[in-house]
Amino acid sequence: MAARLCENGSGQYHCTHTSQPLEISYILVLIMLGKVFLDFFMLQIKPKPVKASFMGYFCISVAVLDFTLLLSICFIFCFEDFALWGVRFTEYHICLLTQITSLTYGILPCPVYLVAALDYCTTVSQTSQFPNRARKLLYVFAVVVIWISGFFCTLEVPAVSAELEMQNGASPSQCPLSGSLQSYWVSCAMVLLLATALLVHWKEVTTMLLSARLLSFSSQPVLMFPYVPNNSNTSFKWQLLSRLLLCFLGTWAPFVVLQAAVLLLGVQVPAYVEMNVPWLYFINSFLLAAAYWCRCHAVELAEEGWCTDPFVSWKFCFMPFNNESTEAADKPGAVIVIC
Secondary structure, three states, X not given: OXXXXXXXXXOOEEEXXXXXXXXXXXXXXXXXXXXXXXXXXXXXXXOOOOOOOHHHHHHHHHHHXXXXXXXXXXXXXXXOOEEEOOEEEOHHHHHHHHHHHHHHHHHOHHHXXXXXXXXXXXXXXXXXXXXXXXXXXXXHHHHHHHHHHHHHHHHHOHXXXXXXXXXXXXXXXXXXXXXXXXXXXXXXXXXXXXXXXXXXXXXXXXXXXHOOEEEEEOOEEEEXXXXXXXXOOOOHHHHHHHHHHHHHXXXXXXXXXXXXXXXXXOOOOOHHHHOOHHHHHHHHHHHHHXXXXXXXXXXXXXHHHHOOOOOOOHHHXXXXXXXXXXXXXXXXXXXXXXX
């Protein structure tokens, strides 16, 4: 398999081309079928209710778009050669639709993550279980604008159009698909930040792990960490960072290891596969942890304010912290519980 970079001046497009024949119909149908199943599975298993957020709406839109692409591919694959609205659809269009989707997915990560980060920075201190209707409509509007802008850029930017024209001349047995440099650099930044934080706080994290006890609370298994930092001069933010790391890695460690392996091995993942609901929820937890750490003194401990993340129980990172001082954290018997 051969790989090459495909850049438009800003370095946003990373194209991976296969030099071996590819049975595009069967492979793309199977890949999209597996991805759609994974998307809806992740949406279904999350606890209810979950506080509405921009990332939550975007995850739903990705699942719907993937399902639409799967239906389109299956329809063309089953009828093989047919005309619709004056356009003749053949097996070639299966590859074309996937290429356009892949190029669009490749330019969306940074805008999506930036909007999600801004959303969390402005809402982590609010305790209402659900945002008002205006905020929900704003989320829907932002998702629609991002998708329309993404498809517009894919079809109108000269570098992308040239790339599509070059791919259109490829053999019908081949289907060159693009990866995303944005996702690559986001993965690099996340792995680097997590590794740095672990390196700085490895002693405290290790001690907390060694002090862990498995208990039963309300008929649910929980982990209790009776460890309390000995240094009373440690700031609230730095004590909180260790707890956030433990909560995040306790849930998403396999994803972190997978990302590190992909980066080290230089595996090229097509953008239409790389952007999926599990990955977006992984990013969602990372962004929430960053927002909680940056705005820790504004976070309130009301129960209804902790349902934004469907997979990580962040509230236990703040108990028995007092948001105004570290006195409560230094009392004997302080615990952290992770569901």
